[in-house]
Structures are given as C-alpha cells and as structure tokens.
Amino acid sequence: MIERDAAGRALAHLVLIVGVLIVAFPIWYTFVASTQSVETILRPPLPLVPGGEFAENYGNAIFGGMSRIGGVGVGTLLFNSTVMALGIALGKIVISLLSAFAIVFFRFPFRMACFWMIFITLMLPVEVRIMPTYKVMVDLGLIDTYAGLILPLVASATATLLFRQFFMTIPAELVEAARIDGAGPLRFLRDILLPLSKTNIAALFVILFIYGWTQYLWPLLVTNDNRMNTIVIALKKMVSFADADTPWDMVMVTAILAIAPPVLIVVLMQRWFVRGLVESEK
Template structure:
C-alpha cells in the first residue's frame, strides 16, 4: 500500500514546478523580446510584458530577412532546415533498419565483424572525420547543394544498433512461420518486422529529426551561398552583425520560429515516442 504523505507530495510538486519554470522562463523571455522594437533593449532592462511589434517583426523576418547580416528570408531557411531534417531522419532510419535486418537474419561471412565495425564509428567524434568527409564531398561536386547537406550525415550506427537489438527480441517462430507460409525475406520484413518496429521507428524519427534540425557545423562548412543556409546558421548570422547593433528582437523571433517545428513533431508523435522508448515486450 502506498502511504499518503502530504509533505512529500508538496515537495515533489514544488520541485516539478520550479523545474518547469526554469525551462519555460527563457522561452517566455525570447517570445517577449520578439514582440518588441530594437530600441527597447538599449536601456539594459529586459521587459517582461509583450510589445506591439509582434506582426511587424515576424513579417519582416519571414518575408525579406536581414540582408545586412547576410541572412536570407527566414522562411527559406526554415524550408531548408525542414527538408534537411526530414531527409536525414528518413535516410538514417531506412539505411539502419535494412542494415540491422541483414545483420540479424542473413548468414554471410564477417557478419559479426561488420556490425562491430559499424558500432565502432560511435567512438569517432564528428570533428575527427569532418575534414576527410569534406574532401570527399568537394571532390564529388556536392558543395552548396542539398545532397551535400544530407548524404554525408545520413548513416547512423546508433539506429543500426537499436534496430539490431530489437530484431533480436523478435521470436524466431515468427520467421519460421513466415517461411512455412512461403514468405521471402522482403515479405517477412515488410509484413512482420516493419509493423512491429512502428514505435521504434517513431522514437528514432523524432531523435534523428531534431539531430538534423540542429545541424550547424556541417552546413556552415559546405554552404557559402545564402540560398542553402539553414535556420541555425541564420540565427548565428542575425546575432553576428559587424556594422551595427544586433537587433535582438529579430534574433529572438528567429529563435521562436526555429523551435516550433521540433516541438510540433514531438507533440504529434508523443504517444508513439514514449511507447517506443519504454516498450520492452513485443
């Protein structure tokens, strides 16, 4: 029987409320700043109530952009980041689930060493392999291109490992039953493994989507044309104005816009995301 302790209930709720406030308050300040004019921050005092420049700031940022800071219209950068995040998430899941399927269900020479070679790439930070990756992309003529933004970062050892571990929990009786029914490997994969992997795919999609959305170093290296800038690069350029004061109202409006797509993805896929992380019995 669980004991009812009012003090502990109050303490846990108090800690929860404080934690939520610590996370939400900076976002609230960013939203307030995005509704103000540029002169409201010259006094050094941060306002705590919304201003009257909400529509003007967002309309200017989405429509024309801050050309003096080298940033194109924010709507274009949002589209670039959205395309990049979706392609990276879909590509990582497609490659990883097929790789895990081959490693678990096919018997070929060096199958186990191949998996451990894939897994060992987790020990290599991005900075170690970014120069040779850049050299390969440059030699292939993929600088300043959408394919150059996505293809070099589309492989994922983490997703391959997670799908492999999940496939190992699928009873072998399912594979034997499918074989008796005359199902080939691709039919077994399509009709049995994919439906069973639905929650895992959803959880990994959210993680990989956010990973692709937050990419900064790689897009900064391979893109020099504003047409291919991502939203994270745009925020950095808005905050790094050389010939003038930073317009923090536009920077904060960009921050709010950049945070909306990942939040919406998490909200719409929350149920599958949580189920994919906590579900153990298949």
C-alpha cells in the first residue's frame, strides 16, 4: 500500500511538472525573444537562452516611445491598463457588495424584481449593447478618458449574485444581535459583513482584475488617442502584416510586460483566491 501511494504521488508530480513545462514554455520563449535583436528573431531557429539585448530592449520599451503606437512608451500603456483594471475590479466589488447588501438585509417593494433585473443583465454583455453604450459615452464627452474606459464595464450581475448567496448564509441571530447592540446598517456592513466577506472579495478581485486587464473591444472603440491606449490594444497595433515591418523585439517585450501584472496579482493573492473559491465554513 505504501509503495502504491508513493508511486501515485510520483506519477501525480510527474504529470504536474509536464503540465507546468507545457504552459511555461511559450512564456519562456517569448522572454528569450524579448532579449534578442530583431535580426536574431527573424532568423530561425531562435535560441533557447536569453540574449544580450535585455537592458536595451526593456529600457527602450519602458522609457522610450514606439513609432507604431504614436511614440507612446510601454510605461504609459501599463499605467492605463492598471487604472482600467483596478477601476473595473474595485468598482464591480463595491457596487455588487452594496446592491447585494440592500437586496438581502432590507425589505422594500419589488426587492426581488430588482434582483432579477440585475441578474438578467448577464444576458446583455457589453458586445450586445456596445452601440448605445458608445453613443452615451460620446454624448457625455467621455471618449479618451479613464471614466469612459471604466464606467460601462463597472456593473457585475455575477458578483452581485455571489455576494447575495453568501449574505443569505449569515445567521439571523447575528443580525439580531447587531441590532440589539445598536449597530446601524452601515456599521453592520463595515464591522461584520466586510470581515466575513474578505475571502470572497479577494477571489473576485483577482478574477475581475484579469477581466479588466484583458479587455480589447471596448478600449479599442472608446480610445482614439494613442496615449490612452491599453497595453492589449498597443500590442495589436504593433504587429504588421509583414514580418519585416514589425519590431518583434518590442512586441515581445510588450507581451512580457503585459503578462507580468496579472501573474503578479495571482501569485500574491493565490491563497486568498483559493480560499474564496473553496471555503464553505464562514
């Protein structure tokens, strides 16, 4: 039995290692390409070890400007993407938390009708309502602004549903005890619900940050100024139909820098993320 368990663990570790190598190899290959010159990249086969252009390529990308995207540096693109992703993630969490709190703990007319109206918006993603949303942004003068990037994507029926389901597990005795102690609604939310919801908030933050970071269609429509582009939009603009016209060294650098923030968020918050998804006892 012990030998069988040891063999099973060894096989499981082998499968995991192979899976990690399969997933990580394209990222490593992109990193290696980002440290090479354009001539080396266009002349196969590409080496599997980093080259000597690391400092020059990354320095030019971050602090310099690239002609194909209007002379904007990757530092500006990263800032735009970070503002958008943080705004969407934090906005979705705050709005969903408050809406779920109102639906669960307050009694008002058409309470469930309001919830189902929020839930039905799951069938209306931004791609379906993109033309009227774009018209509203134009009328409000929000084209090429951070508000225009964030506001149309800031509501989340999914997060509202998740918070509602969690709040419904809060014992009625806890709510009654808070009332007896004189805690008002906002104090109950701040002192009791928020601490109990921290793992859910962390898990949602990771998911929503990546959702905001990887947006392509809406930023493409709502930004005309190259200085307001996100890094995902800039990557598409940098690639030409002809290999010789594409600065592949800068493309690879930009791709690596585009991957880094979401990966960092997942690595730093992985424990909270997993707990928020699988924890059942609150």
